[in-house]
Amino acid sequence: GQNIDQPTEMTATEGAIVQINCTYQTSGFNGLFWYQQHAGEAPTFLSYNVLDGLEEKGRFSSFLSRSKGYSYLLLKELQMKDSASYLCAVMDSNYQLIWGAGTKLIIKP
């Protein structure tokens, strides 16, 4: 079967760095996406990785290792507005997104 695993909840301090991990087992691989979802709102696109390595976009970076079935999202200089759920999704061989349940990130002052 297809499976995406990520921690249910994480807590971090304002100004710090946090790494959210995602491991996956899917039928084929056509890229990995990270989305941010604030409570009561729609998911919004953060990043996309299809090749191994690190993609940096401002305070957010995403890493992919296809051989290990592993990705992480790195958030630097945490701000209170970063409190949200972070969703990992893999595009499978049929170009459909398989979604993890999301990691709820709590930022404390």
Next chain:
Amino acid sequence: IAGITQAPTSQILAAGRRMTLRCTQDMRHNAMYWYRQDLGLGLRLIHYSNTAGTTGKGEVPDGYSVSRANTDDFPLTLASAVPSQTSVYFCASSVSGRDEQFFGPGTRLTVL
């Protein structure tokens, strides 16, 4: 309109009633999707459409139907609602079906 809109924002529905959730996008995206999101679970694909005139079944299609008569609109119909269809429903679209998806604001549906 800018992006994707969904209607209604929320709805309480009696079991057995028919309900259509509306979704419209103005980005001329080819692909559109319907997901449901339940607490503790990832987004689950209900139905999708890669281009106007075509539709396909996702992971959880039973009890739902869709149509794609044109590029902009992708309504989701519950023929006879059941309490297990209580959920938040998101419509999404993407340019080609192989790139990032953009989401509508969601419809919160409660079936009693």
